[in-house]
Amino acid sequence: MRLYVIQRGLxxxxxxxxxxxxxxxxxxxxxxxxxxxxxxxxxPAEVAKIRHELGFDRPLYIQYRDFMKxxxxxxxxxxxxxxxxxxxLVLQRFPATAELAACAFIFSLLVAIPVGVVGASRRGSVxxxxxxxxxxxxxxxxxxxxxxxxxxxxxxxxHLLPTGGYGGFKHFVMPTLTLAAYTTAQFTRLTRSTMxxxxxxxxxxxxxxxxxTDRRALYKHALxxxxxxxxxxxxxxxxxxxxxxxxxxxxxxxxxxxxxxxxALLNRDFTVVLAGVLLTSVTYSIINFxxxxxxxxxxxxxxxx
Amino acid sequence: xARPPARVTSSGQPEERRGSRTRTRALRxxxxxxxxxxxxxxxxxxxxxxxxxxxxxPYNPTAADLNAVLSPPSATHxxxxxxxxxxILTRIIYGARVSLLIGFLTVxxxxxxxTIIGTIAGYVGGWLDTVVMRIxxxxxxxxxxxxxxxxxxxxxxxxxxxxxxxxxxxxxxxxRVARAETLKIKxxxxxxxxxxxxxxxxxxxxxxxxxxxxxxxIILSTLQVAQFMVAEAAISFLGFGIQPPTPAWGNMMADxxxxxxxxxxxxxxxxxxxAITVLGINLLGDWFRDVxxxxxxx
Numbered sequence: 001m002r003l004y005v006i007q008r009g010l011x012x013x014x015x016x017x018x019x020x021x022x023x024x025x026x027x028x029x030x031x032x033x034x035x036x037x038x039x040x041x042x043x044p045a046e047v048a049k050i051r052h053e054l055g056f057d058r059p060l061y062i063q064y065r066d067f068m069k070x071x072x073x074x075x076x077x078x079x080x081x082x083x084x085x086x087x088x089l090v091l092q093r094f095p096a097t098a099e100l101a102a103c104a105f106i107f108s109l110l111v112a113i114p115v116g117v118v119g120a121s122r123r124g125s126v127x128x129x130x131x132x133x134x135x136x137x138x139x140x141x142x143x144x145x146x147x148x149x150x151x152x153x154x155x156x157x158x159h160l161l162p163t164g165g166y167g168g169f170k171h172f173v174m175p176t177l178t179l180a181a182y183t184t185a186q187f188t189r190l191t192r193s194t195m196x197x198x199x200x201x202x203x204x205x206x207x208x209x210x211x212x213t214d215r216r217a218l219y220k221h222a223l224x225x226x227x228x229x230x231x232x233x234x235x236x237x238x239x240x241x242x243x244x245x246x247x248x249x250x251x252x253x254x255x256x257x258x259x260x261x262x263x264a265l266l267n268r269d270f271t272v273v274l275a276g277v278l279l280t281s282v283t284y285s286i287i288n289f290x291x292x293x294x295x296x297x298x299x300x301x302x303x304x305x
Numbered sequence: 306x307a308r309p310p311a312r313v314t315s316s317g318q319p320e321e322r323r324g325s326r327t328r329t330r331a332l333r334x335x336x337x338x339x340x341x342x343x344x345x346x347x348x349x350x351x352x353x354x355x356x357x358x359x360x361x362x363p364y365n366p367t368a369a370d371l372n373a374v375l376s377p378p379s380a381t382h383x384x385x386x387x388x389x390x391x392x393i394l395t396r397i398i399y400g401a402r403v404s405l406l407i408g409f410l411t412v413x414x415x416x417x418x419x420t421i422i423g424t425i426a427g428y429v430g431g432w433l434d435t436v437v438m439r440i441x442x443x444x445x446x447x448x449x450x451x452x453x454x455x456x457x458x459x460x461x462x463x464x465x466x467x468x469x470x471x472x473x474x475x476x477x478x479x480x481r482v483a484r485a486e487t488l489k490i491k492x493x494x495x496x497x498x499x500x501x502x503x504x505x506x507x508x509x510x511x512x513x514x515x516x517x518x519x520x521x522x523i524i525l526s527t528l529q530v531a532q533f534m535v536a537e538a539a540i541s542f543l544g545f546g547i548q549p550p551t552p553a554w555g556n557m558m559a560d561x562x563x564x565x566x567x568x569x570x571x572x573x574x575x576x577x578x579x580a581i582t583v584l585g586i587n588l589l590g591d592w593f594r595d596v597x598x599x600x601x602x603x
Binding site for chain 2: 029137139144149152156239266284
């Protein structure tokens, strides 16, 4: 077990190191990285001046060494717009995003598991049909559009909720629902199909024939065994959510990392963009690391080699 | 250890061997699967609409009509007009071309690149496989939409660049699936036999491995067409990707956002078009999964 943790931990560090590389080379995709940092109408002299200031006129390997050295110390350079170091700026916005993602994630599980279990245990019933149709629709509706439609009905027409911004419970409702829609559908679908498989297993039939109540057979014997695929998908879905916030925070003016990145992209403030993108990648890697380790606790049959 | 459940199709029939019976199975599945039929109908209607719709569209998608600014849906403008008086229905029809073209082209290019890389990595194994998989891991640690958006901001806006961005951000999924499937196929007797007989590796890959890869790849690609369409719309919505005045569903919604309080049809209809198209393609993908490989999880 300890060996596995160390191995996986090293793997995570490797991925983070490679992400740094990806971020370094990403800005060079279009050729001259200086052009990303200057206004579009800059004169060649201005471009040359900024190129020198940012150090893009040095040999690539020196730029790379310098970038890595500073990145290890958490220095991604100054935000050109805010005139502040990029990393603290990004970290400052991170909690709002984490809160939103956590709410959406918990909401999805709270809805998906009961709906999926009921659907599987009463396959073909009206309830099941409603569940299936909702999941199909939930997976098809684009998040940002759903957000705008919710704003129109709940804020503009009914005056129930604020159109956006960060604050109390009311501010959380629409962004959470919007961000959770796709994930809830995905989880429901997976819970339902895994439960259908599990319910036909011998041990569930045995439990039932022993006279265990339906409820207990369902939640204790079946659901516990259906949890593993759910955890796997949960990790992947979390990555999707970290991407989804980019668009949804913009729709709801949510002061999180996603909106900061979009604004930075529009302002061509690439130091902030890169720090934000990297933070997202690191978060994703760490969460999936934790999820990998949690398998052993959830399913004692899984042993780490 | 729990016994893996037997392979069963959605209709409850034990899975049959793939091959000559696939077609009859497909037809039967279509009859039994109204959702799949609905998906097929929606997809065909949207594709035909995108190809032939402009021939019938009564208005010019980019010509402003200042006498009809922001008019609500009516007999003359079925879905209303936007802030420049352009007919929304016409723009949705033209926008469908952009959306579908992006979706299909990205799948074609990213799918080909990813499948080739993944198949070779899985077949050859060793250090090549390790290197490819590390690249895939790293890329998957960036959320797809964020990566595509950032790349798009770097390489620039416009049709070609959004395509480049989506391909660069999207190929890894194919590589991962193709590799995993190749690892399974590689162990099958017919591949070992071909190798034992001294078959050339490239020939084995194309004659024996690739045909077996097709079913999962077809399912994945179908579902991915919809994903890429949504991604393009989201990126255009944020102000990158396809720029106005070219009608694309994403930038139409971005325009409409400013008029959401007074003229909600600007946002409603392009989004609805996207949602219905995605729904159709997803249903079609689910149906392909039922027919081709019910256990497949992308």
